[in-house]
Amino acid sequence: MKKMHRSLVRTLAASLAIGLGSWSGLAQAQTTLNVISGGSQNMVDYVTDYLGPLFEKQNPGVKVRVVGTGPDDAGSQKMMEKLQAQKSANLATWDTDVIVPNQQKTGEMVRDGLLLKYRDSIATGKYAVSQSAKQALGVNVDGYVMPMFESQTAMAYNPDLVKNPPGSYDELRAYVAKNPKSFGYNGLKNGMSGVAFVVGWMYAYGGNAQVVQQGPYDVKSQAGWKNAFSDLKAFNQQVVFTPGNAGTLDMLNRGEIAMGPVWVDMFHSWKAEGRLAPNLRLKILSPGMPGQPYYYAIPAKAKNIELAKKFIALATSPEVQAEGIVKRFNWYPGIDANVVKPALDAKIWNQLFVDVTPADLAKNAKPFPLAPFFKDLREQYEAQVQN
Amino acid sequence: MRSPSRLFHSVALMAPALVMVGLLFVYPLVYSLAFAFRNEQTGGWDLGNFAKAFSLYSGDIALTAGVTVLSTVLVGVFAIAVAGYITLGENPRAVSLLRWIYRWPLFIPFVVAAQLMRTFLAKNGMLNNALMSLGVVDPMHAISLLDWRGVVITFVWKQLPFAALLISGAMASMDRSMIESARGLGAGRFRILLEIVVPQVRSSIFVALILSFVTMLSALSVPMMIIAGSSTMITVDMAWRVNSYGDYGVANALGFVSFAMSGVAAWFYLRQGIREGGKPS
Numbered sequence: 207m208k209k210m211h212r213s214l215v216r217t218l219a220a221s222l223a224i225g226l227g228s229w230s231g232l233a234q235a236q237t238t239l240n241v242i243s244g245g246s247q248n249m250v251d252y253v254t255d256y257l258g259p260l261f262e263k264q265n266p267g268v269k270v271r272v273v274g275t276g277p278d279d280a281g282s283q284k285m286m287e288k289l290q291a292q293k294s295a296n297l298a299t300w301d302t303d304v305i306v307p308n309q310q311k312t313g314e315m316v317r318d319g320l321l322l323k324y325r326d327s328i329a330t331g332k333y334a335v336s337q338s339a340k341q342a343l344g345v346n347v348d349g350y351v352m353p354m355f356e357s358q359t360a361m362a363y364n365p366d367l368v369k370n371p372p373g374s375y376d377e378l379r380a381y382v383a384k385n386p387k388s389f390g391y392n393g394l395k396n397g398m399s400g401v402a403f404v405v406g407w408m409y410a411y412g413g414n415a416q417v418v419q420q421g422p423y424d425v426k427s428q429a430g431w432k433n434a435f436s437d438l439k440a441f442n443q444q445v446v447f448t449p450g451n452a453g454t455l456d457m458l459n460r461g462e463i464a465m466g467p468v469w470v471d472m473f474h475s476w477k478a479e480g481r482l483a484p485n486l487r488l489k490i491l492s493p494g495m496p497g498q499p500y501y502y503a504i505p506a507k508a509k510n511i512e513l514a515k516k517f518i519a520l521a522t523s524p525e526v527q528a529e530g531i532v533k534r535f536n537w538y539p540g541i542d543a544n545v546v547k548p549a550l551d552a553k554i555w556n557q558l559f560v561d562v563t564p565a566d567l568a569k570n571a572k573p574f575p576l577a578p579f580f581k582d583l584r585e586q587y588e589a590q591v592q593n
Numbered sequence: 594m595r596s597p598s599r600l601f602h603s604v605a606l607m608a609p610a611l612v613m614v615g616l617l618f619v620y621p622l623v624y625s626l627a628f629a630f631r632n633e634q635t636g637g638w639d640l641g642n643f644a645k646a647f648s649l650y651s652g653d654i655a656l657t658a659g660v661t662v663l664s665t666v667l668v669g670v671f672a673i674a675v676a677g678y679i680t681l682g683e684n685p686r687a688v689s690l691l692r693w694i695y696r697w698p699l700f701i702p703f704v705v706a707a708q709l710m711r712t713f714l715a716k717n718g719m720l721n722n723a724l725m726s727l728g729v730v731d732p733m734h735a736i737s738l739l740d741w742r743g744v745v746i747t748f749v750w751k752q753l754p755f756a757a758l759l760i761s762g763a764m765a766s767m768d769r770s771m772i773e774s775a776r777g778l779g780a781g782r783f784r785i786l787l788e789i790v791v792p793q794v795r796s797s798i799f800v801a802l803i804l805s806f807v808t809m810l811s812a813l814s815v816p817m818m819i820i821a822g823s824s825t826m827i828t829v830d831m832a833w834r835v836n837s838y839g840d841y842g843v844a845n846a847l848g849f850v851s852f853a854m855s856g857v858a859a860w861f862y863l864r865q866g867i868r869e870g871g872k873p874s
Contacts (some may be wrong), residue, residue, distance in 0.1 A: 280836035314839075393822055395833045447822030449711060449739055460717040462737070581838060588649050592824075 239513050241272040242288070243306040244281035245500055246451075248475060248535060250274035256530050261517055268513065277451075278398055282311035289320045289505050300507045303514040306354060309338070312501050313345030313577055322504040323349040328515050330522040333541035337573070338499045344421050344576035351501035352522045353540030355531045358470045358497035358571050359402035360488045360562055362455070367464035374492040375410040378465075382444050390446035390454060390463035394587050397451035398498075403467040404587055405574060406495040407438055415493070418575045418583075428582065435590040442591060459483055467495070470562060474536035488561035494572040499540055524549045532558055538567075626852065629845035642846035649843075650830050654850055657810070657826045660741050661854070664748040665806045668756050669798065671749065676761035677786040681772070699754040707818040710747045714738040714819075743819040744826070748809045755808075756801040763797035764790055796865055803862045807855045827851055 239261075243249050250272055258270035275281040285305050292300045307315065315321050325331040326349060336356065340348040361378075363371045367388070372378040382389050392400035409415040413430030446463050448454040454466040455473065459482055468488075476482045502518045504511060520526055527539045528549035536558065539546040547555055559567075574580055630638045647654070675695050682688040698706065713719045716737035724730040738746065767790065775785050791798070816826035827847045834844040 278836065280832070283836050283839065395825065395829060396817075396821065446737075449818060449821040453711070453821060456712075457715070460715065462716040584837060585649075593649065593652065 236267055236269050237510060237513065238269045238271050239303050239510055239517060240301060241270060241304045241306070241517075242285045242302050243272055243274050244276065244285065244308055244311075245274070245306065246277045246472070247274065248472075249306065249500065252530065252535055256534060257521055257526070260526070261520055264520070265513070265516070270517070279308065279310055282307040286311050286315050286318075286320065289315065290318065292507075293318075293320060298507070299509040300505050301509065302505050303508045303510045304517055305503050305505060306500050307503060308500055309342040309498050309574065310577060310580070312347055312351060312503060313342040315503070316342070316345055316347050316350050320506055321350045322506050322508065322511065324504050324511075324515055324518075325349045325352060328352075328519040328522075330519050330541065333522060333524070333545055335542045336499070336540075342501070343574055343580060344423070344578070347501075351503050352518055353499040354502050354521065355471075355535075355537035355540045356497060356499045357537055358490070358562065358567065359399050359406075359467050359495045360470050360473075360490045361465055361495075362458055362468040362473055362486055362488055363465040364458060364461070364483070365485055365487055367461075371465070371487070371489050372491065373489065375407060378491060379441060381465075382441065385464070386444040387446050388464040389444075390448045390457055390466045392448045392450050392454055394584060394592070396447075396449060396453070399451045399454060399467045399469055400448075401584070402496045402574075404438070405580075405583065406467075406491060406572070408434055408575075408583060409496075409572060410493050411437060415572075418579045419573050421576050423576055423578045425582075427579075428586075431583070431586060432590070435586060438587075439591045455482060458486060470497075471536045471538075474558075478536070490562055490566050490570040492570050494570040496572045496574045498574055622852075625845050625848055628841065629849040631842060631845075633842055642842040643849075646843050646846040646850065650827060650847065652824050653827050653830055654847075656741060656824050657828075657851075658854060660744055660748070660826065661806055661809050664745050664752070664809055665802050667745065667749045668752045668805050669802050671753050672756035672760050672801065673786070673791060673798065675753070675757040676764050677782075677790060679757075679761045680764040680767075680790065681782045681786060683782075695757055696754045698751050699758070701751070703751060703812050704814040704818070706747055706751045707815045710743055710750075711739065711818055714743045714746065737821075739819055739821050741820065741824070744816050747815050747819060748812070751815075752805040752809060756798075756805055759801040760794060760798055763794040767793055796869060799865055800862065803858045803865075806858050810851060810855055 241253055241258075243253060253270065253272040258272060261270055262268055275284040285302070285307060288302065289300060289305075312321075325334060330352065334352055336353060338356065339351060339353050340346065342351070361371070365371070368381075372381045378389065391403045394401055394404060408431065409418070411430070411434035412418070412428070413434075414427040417424070417427045446457070448457050448463070448466060451469060451472065454463075454468055455476055457463045458466055458468075470488060473482070473486070473488060477484065477486070502521060504514045504518070508514050521530075522541050524541070524545045527541055527546045531537045531539055532546065532550060533554050538558065575583060629642055630640065632639050632641045675691065679688055679692055682691070701709075714737065715721075716735055718737075720738070721730060721735040725732055725735065771789055771793075772785055775789055780788075811828065812826075813828040813832060817829050817832070820826070820829070827850065831844040831847045831851075834840045834847070
């Protein structure tokens with residue numbers, strides 16, 4: 207019995223040693239690049255299915271590992287808390303190499319010193335020409351970020367039910383007054399497309415839209431908000447509330463609503479996958495609806511900084527922006543469109559602009575409000591519209 | 594009298610569990626309750642977070658209490674009916690079918706249940722489509738149940754098997770002689786259930802309902818996925834405060850309110866335990 211026991215221990219020890227040996231051997235050969243992505247599942251898929259394998263092929267011995275933290279502020283808040291925890295613990299290196307946060311939280315992370323200023327040291331840095339590459343809801347993020355893509359909200363509608371789709375917020379109000387319960391949106395707590403609709407409403411009726419978008423922050427600029435919110439409260443009596451960004455598309459698809467605000471990229475992707483009726487169309491309301499980028503950023507004490515830079519340089523190269531961002535995932539490019547366009551054939555490029563033309567975008571694509579205005583706007587909606 | 598070394602051993606045995614509960618449960622709980630009173634602007638302690646929580650979310654607090662209480666009552670009624678039929682039913686085939694089928698929702702997570710209900714209860718969802726094709730509802734008057742009613746339906750559907758499992762277990766271990774004698778004296782099944790069976794398993798019903806109440810009170814995914822529109826449950830508001838504003842103060846204040854509600858249930862639960870000899874089941 208005792209002998210058997212001893213031999214069992216010996217076997218176990220041997221197998222453990224072999225196991226550990228092979229594990230450490232593997233660990234030496236491979237470097238893991240840890241990526242955390244906010245946003246919906248499609249953004250995680252983008253790295254797992256396309257960008258990760260491409261980078262691994264170009265850099266043998268490197269493994270890209272991506273974790274998704276979910277859409278909206280919630281997802282980006284999670285990565286911010288993770289970095290903050292590692293900062294407060296005074297760790298020499300942090301376990302995350304690349305993050306993909308939204309605008310609001312990127313601003314907060316730059317302010318808290320959680321990010322690395324890296325853009326000027328990568329070759330594609332010069333392509334970051336958009337306004338959002340410099341400012342994130344009023345916070346100066348110049349040098350800390352490369353935009354991954356730009357996304358835009360627009361009104362999706364069913365042309366069988368809506369012959370003359372409204373082109374502005376005024377026309378939408380007139381339409382809804384005539385056809386109550388045919389327009390639906392997801393309120394304020396249920397995803398960004400609903401928030402975007404409310405923000406567009408405030409740009410149209412709240413006054414001082416320029417100040418709210420560009421600053422400076424001043425409570426006096428909110429003088430017109432009270433009336434705009436009480437109009438919105440009255441308007442809300444005639445609309446249908448939908449459960450989330452996907453919920454709006456689902457309800458459009460089932461014919462429960464005729465119109466609703468959606469993300470343009472989500473709309474195109476669902477359509478391409480056959481999850482939406484092919485006849486649905488898009489239109490941006492004037493005087494404008496907001497859109498937002500997601501960013502690539504590097505935590506201040508990332509373990510593999512050089513590799514992270516290389517990864518972002520690849521991700522923001524014109525070829526990858528053309529093939530990955532525009533062609534496969536239907537986003538607008540994050541870098542200068544003039545360098546992306548030549549890398550694609552004209553047909554695919556034009557598909558991106560079927561309903562929403564570059565001219566519409568130039569005129570009616572707006573940023574979200576400055577962070578402090580944005581916070582006030584959401585809280586006042588809660589207090590004045592929801593209560 | 595216990596020897597000191599035995600006392601030491603029992604404390605040593607309990608220590609890992611105590612440390613675990615202390616660090617992972619008691620510490621965060623006390624911390625979050627205390628920080629409900631923290632004013633981050635002034636650095637002092639006051640009721641500011643509660644004032645804000647009540648001014649913005651008093652409707653949601655009332656809705657949360659209403660939805661959870663209503664769901665608990667419905668779970669109780671249906672669970673007693675299911676358990677009662679399993680105990681008293683006379684058709685063996687129907688009893689075994691019911692016994693087999695009623696537990697299924699137990700194995701489905703809340704978030705999956707919510708996802709199912711989202712398409713099932715929609716205006717043009719499966720439920721209304723079925724009713725329309727049966728001619729019960731005409732398409733013009735179909736309504737969406739994706740509001741508090743949808744949450745109640747999901748909660749009841751999800752918690753019913755749990756409560757029915759506990760209650761039918763208690764009913765099965767009852768002394769059947771009283772049921773048989775009542776039956777011999779000509780009492781109907783309904784009367785036997787209400788006047789003989791239910792009073793004897795009252796404490797199990799109580800425990801099942803209290804545990805269901807607390808579980809439903811803490812569910813985030815169901816209201817988040819099902820309720821479209823403004824009035825929602827406070828778990829959603831808590832997540833919203835943290836995610837959108839990074840405002841833990843008001844979220845903690847709402848947590849305090851939620852804790853107070855479950856505290857009432859916990860008080861009943863412990864009282865029940867003491868009545869049974871200090872052993873909450």
